[in-house]
Amino acid sequence: MxxxxxxxxxxxxxxxxxxxxxxxxxxxxxxxxxxxxxxxxxxxxxxxxxxxxxxxxxxxxxxxxxxxxxxxxxxxxxxxxxxxxxxxxxxxxxxxxxxxxxxxxxxxxxxxxxxxxxxxxxSGGGWAPGDPGRAVPEALKERAMDEAPVGITISDPSLPDNPLIYVNQAYVEMTGYREDEVLGRNCRLLQGEGTNEDRVAEMAAAIARDEPVTVELRNYRKDGTEFWNRVDIAPIVEDGAVTNYVGFQTDITERKRAERRAERNAVAARREQANLEHLVDRVQGLMRDVTATTVRAESRDEMEREVCARIAATDNYVAAWVGDLVPTLDRVEARASAGESADRLADLSVDVEAASGPTAEAATTDAVRAVVRASDPLHAGASAVAPPSAEALAAVPLAYRDSRYGVLNVYAADAEAFDDRETVVLESLARAVASAVARFESRRVLTSHTVTELTVGFSDETNPFVALATDADARLEYEGGLLDDEGRWVTFFAVDGADPERVCAAASTDPAVAAATPLSTADDGGVVEITVADPTLVELLADSGARTTGVTVTPDGHARLRLDVADRDAVRTVVESVAAVYDGTELLATHERDRPSRTPREFRSNVIDQLTERQRVALQKAYLGGFFEWPHEVSGDELAESMGISRSTFHQHLRAAERKIVAELFADAVPD
The missing domain is CATH 3.40.50.2300 (Response regulator)
Structure with missing residues (x-):
């Protein structure tokens, strides 16, 4: 080796x-x-x-x-x-x-x-890559310059006007000029009308001082198209003198565009932030005023007048108008207005069936509808009613839960006022107003001396009582009901034409029925207790301001609800509430009557409010089961067993309930 x-x-x-x-x-x-x-x-x-x-x-x-x-x-x-x-x-x-x-x-x-x-x-042959002493071949250097991804130029200051003597392929592709079209010319051939003279002067001054320089210029290709060029120029010094200048050109057009976009976005963001801050201030003030008004007002009329006044006084709004759905179900009529042309708006009435304007659409679709005067009439068929300075209208439905109470119209002087953010504000205002209306209407149900009696019919077997009457071939008559501790509707029905046991057996197969118990039996009839797991209809009617006074279901599957409402304006809401649950719902009859100063139902309500749940159930079971008949149709033991308590406990509850009833009955006769 x-x-x-x-x-x-x-x-x-x-x-x-x-x-x-x-x-x-x-x-x-x-x-x-x-x-x-x-x-x-x-x-x-x-x-x-x-x-x-x-x-x-x-x-x-x-x-x-x-x-x-x-x-x-x-x-x-x-x-x-x-x-x-x-x-x-x-x-x-x-x-x-x-x-x-x-x-x-x-x-x-x-x-x-x-x-x-x-x-x-x-013998000394060979070379290890990376040896620091080895010079890179000139051919390799030239190839690197020719194939570089940035434009490279070399100029000769010893010649007149410092012309270019070398350009690489990237420069040719970037500028659109052929090599023979630029060699011998000064590099300023890329400058044009949009080139910044200050940057050109900065570059010329650096060259005059034989110093490197970097500038960003707007240059022009051979075909005249603009592009942004980052120019880096450095002198090549040999024996203490500058022999050439080498330049590097990089197309930074996309970067400049991105910078301009960022600047525009920043300006837009600042403008948007200012608008948003103004909107927040205005919204907070308006919402605070409207909320305070809805809480402080003592009547619906007062509340609606104050709300319209607050809105009309807000920047950029010129008027406001509240329209109410009338019982005929086809009109929106003015209740309150404020601002410009308030007197004309006070007489405005819109037919929701025939009209196609924003108010009618908002009333029937429960969606905000905003229009601009230049493209749509603010009120179809009644253009003269709108405030003269109003260029846009937003119609906002007044709806609370499943109830419709009317439409809030807001008029603006700016045609572009009602953008998405403004719409959200108005929807929030409308919800606050509708909630207050619902509260006032519920109060009227309790205090009004005039009531409207409704008879509403439907034949939908998804209702458990319709299904029971049909299956048992019996007539059912509502005797009363209550919500138990679990939120279920416990009802009592008189049965006619069938054995109560048969009705309960039919109920046991219905998934909507939680429990069914016969309370008493008589010839071809009796009383049954039916517990419904989902009291949807009861809750809907209560939310709509209606009180159920009767329910009759016939063997052929026809049900009739008898309801009391304190305000005729609530008729539409009540019927729609029932129709939302059962197909085929129709309003069969309406009748107005005076309500006595103290109705039996109010008396019963006062009594029930004083009873405990156990006392109320014991009393109702005893009454409907025939315990107070002689001879007894049902024993105390049987009633106690149905409640899951002992006989003595049942009688304690029953006696306590009887004492409270007697005390309420004679309360007005007892002197102070």
Whole structure:
């Protein structure tokens, strides 16, 4: 073995056995051997391996030795390369580099190859990539400039007007000028009308001082299109004098556009923030005023007048108007108005069936409808009613839960006033007003001396009582009901034409019925207690301001509800509440009557309010079950068992309830 100073050799061969043999022979010559199986592997790790010589077989699995030689020449032009191949191989790819590799015939075997490579390295051949002392070939430098992704120019200040003497391909593509069109001309040929003179002067001053400079200019391509150009210029100094200027041009148009977009967005954001802050201040003040009005007002009329006044006094609004849905179900009539043309608005009436304007649409669709005078009439068929300065109208439905109470109309002087944010504000105002209206209407139900009696019919077997009457072939008459501790509707029905046991048996198959118990039986009838798990209809009617006075269900599946409402305006809401639950709902009759100063129902309500739940249930079961008849139709033991309590406890509850009833009955006759 000879001393080769630990020089490093990379051997490339796809044949593993051949790699081992050649590596062993090279190592025997004192060489540090690395191996690779493919051309790609060899080139990929060439610099990181830091080798002094590459030896390769010709036949490689992913390429051939000639291609590998060409790749090595590109990455490390001065690196020694030896081709271990059959005699006579003259790879054209290698020849194209102008520097054929050394060729060692395979006939010399691994030992001969190792001896030849070691001798070459001992004589000083080879170069390790990354050696700091090696100069980059001029051809490589020129190629790097030609293929650089940024525009590169070189000018000669010794010639008149410092003309360009070199431009690369990227410059040609960026500017649209051919090479022969720019060589010999000054670089100012890219400047134009929009070029900033201050930046041009800054660049000229730096060149005059032989100093590097960077400027961003609006330049123009050959076809006249604008682009933003970042220009970096540096002097090339030789023997203390500037011989040339090298320039780098980078197209930064997209960056400039992004900056302008960011600036515009920032301006828009600041404007939007200012608008939003103004809106928040205005909204908070308006909502505070309206909320205070709805709470403080003692009547619906007062509340609506004050709300209209508050809205009309707000910036950009010129008037406000509240219209109410009348019982005929087809008109919205004014209740309150304020602001410009308030007197004309006070007489406004809109036919929701015939009209197509925003007020009618808001009343029938429960959606906010905003229109601009320039494109739509503010009030179809009654344009003269709208305030003269109003350019836009927003009609907002007054709805609370499932009840409709009318429409709030707001008029604005700005045609673009009612954007999405403004609509949200008005919807919030309308909800507050509608909630207050619902509260006032509920109060009227309790205090009004005039009531409207409604008869509403439907034939929908999804109602458990309709299904029971049909299945049991019985007539059911409502005798009363209550909500138990679990929120279920406990009802009592008189049965006519069927055995109560048969009704309860039919009820046991209905998933809507939680429990059914016969309380008493008589000839062809009796009383049953039916508990309904979901009291939807009861809650809807209560929310609509209606009181149920009777329910009759016939064997043919027809149900009739008898209801009392304190205000005729609530008729529509009540009917719609029933129709929302049951198909085929229709209003059969209405009748107004005076309500006595103290109705039996009010008396009963006062009594029930004083009873405990156990006392009320014991009393109602005893009464409806026939306990107070003689002879008893049901015993105290049976009633106690139905409540799950002892006989003595049942009688304690019953006696306590009786004492409270008697006390209420004679309360007015007892002197102070």
């Amino acid at each position: 000879t001393d080769s100073g630990g020089r490093r050799v990379l051997y490339v061969d796809s044949d593993a056995a051949a790699r081992r043999r050649v590596a062993s022979a090279l190592a025997a010559e004192g060489l540090d051997v690395r191996t690779a199986a493919t051309a790609a592997e060899a080139l990929g790790g060439l610099r990181s391996r830091g080798v002094d010589c590459v030896v390769t077989a010709y036949d490689l699995s992913d390429d051939h030795g000639g291609a590998l030689v060409r790749g090595v020449r590109t990455i490390a032009p001065g690196l020694a390369v030896t081709l271990f191949a059959d005699a006579g191989v003259d790879p054209p790819d290698a020849a194209a580099t102008g520097d054929l590799p050394a060729l060692v015939p395979r006939s010399e075997g691994p030992a001969g190859l190792a001896e030849r490579v070691a001798g070459e390295l001992r």
